Amino acid sequence: MNIAVVGLGLIGGSVCKALKQKTSHTVFGIDINDIIKQNALKLEAVDYVIEPDKLVNIDIIFLCLYPMESVKFIKDNIAFLKKACIVTDVCGIKTYIENELDLFLKQNGCYYVGGHPMAGKETSGFFNSNASLLQGASYILTVSPHTDSAAFNKINDIIKILGCSVIVTDSNAHDKIIAYTSQLAHIVSSSYVKSPTVQFEKGFTGGSFQDMTRVALLNENMWADLFLLNKDNITREIDNLTEKLKEFKNAICDGDKKRLAVLLSEGKKIKQKHL
């Protein structure tokens, strides 16, 4: 098949490289940056680079842009899409993309399958991409009432060949869970480093500070979009965490050792079930 990857950043570049390494599909790269396109060709991360008006030959599109850019790309270029083309994305938010593209693509004779690889790192861009980024990662696929099962199966098969474990859910569940497992962690990390005490941390940690703050190295524009597109879920998680922190503070202020040990013990028991 002919597969196009739109946006040759960290994830898009890694998808290209994994497709080239692990499948015999022909890989087409689309990007706005000439240097990156030339490098993608030189490194054989793609077979060809194309402009959007050549999408008519493409069977599957991997949208590897930010959420709003992903939607815009499809709406701007819908006239060029091949009939029965399958479009999948890699955004960290799924209800917004599904609301914008699922029915829209169907009405235009194409298919949408939502995707979100649980892979990333603290550096971005094509030059940090590699095929192994996806190896062993969870890759969430979302289904809706409009999902075409043949289209879903094609994406599912490719994702598995790329070395990922596929998790299937719906877009609402995805956004609710990801607000907790990923988005909240980024907000906590970014908040954690802002204590005035941070200036003295060197030599005073056995690793917990590093773990707690690792994901503060993030792409601020992408994450700002993700938070705003998942407002209700992420604010609920912030409220919940704030409430739990307050319980600790109250027990400490009250000098209530018994209560404090219970709070810690409850946390330990939950963590033991979620290693």
Add this chain to the structure above:
Amino acid sequence: MNIAVVGLGLIGGSVCKALKQKTSHTVFGIDINDIIKQNALKLEAVDYVIEPDKLVNIDIIFLCLYPMESVKFIKDNIAFLKKACIVTDVCGIKTYIENELDLFLKQNGCYYVGGHPMAGKETSGFFNSNASLLQGASYILTVSPHTDSAAFNKINDIIKILGCSVIVTDSNAHDKIIAYTSQLAHIVSSSYVKSPTVQFEKGFTGGSFQDMTRVALLNENMWADLFLLNKDNITREIDNLTEKLKEFKNAICDGDKKRLAVLLSEGKKIKQKHL
């Protein structure tokens, strides 16, 4: 020299094993548990096990008990200590121990040097101890106006031989910084796992959930004591973090992308200075 290690848990056991492996000092173990004492002998983690009334021959004591037990051990057994014995501890709180033992030991012809190895793991007890736990770790030593420089140098030399990097500070600075780099992280981890959404996390994380919650596996009684003995510092850090989380929440509720990107960018810049 004759060195006694009091309390053969994770840290005490590791100190014994590192002393045996890396020095020619004679190592004496003190513990209340017979099985652990017999195993320490069998594994040659110690040369001898003794009761506290045999401390008269000991030049250096490593107190490896919880904070209040550490203080109680010295006060109960002060009569048995050799003149000019150096006592050092490994507690995660330093003002309390210093207030209780520094002058008290000096008035009894002995010396106190505060210590806190930045080493640990999510399992406790002698059977999880090993010499390599301390290798490469920061080891904080605290000094006070009463600190004897010869006593300090002896402890400093031993700690370096055990493979640690020594950081020297005073007890107030230690407690302030450790509230942030370590204690707050444990409270955040323990709070983070308590979201109702935790039941769905499996497959929905690329590692940030794991990093964020690693230290929720803790010894609740030890940490409850540490928090209560550092009340002002830890509650200030909880307040600060809560305030920063609120800034994120407000920007999200307001749909203020620009503000959100600034908040994230500020966090990223701080993290880049504190990798």
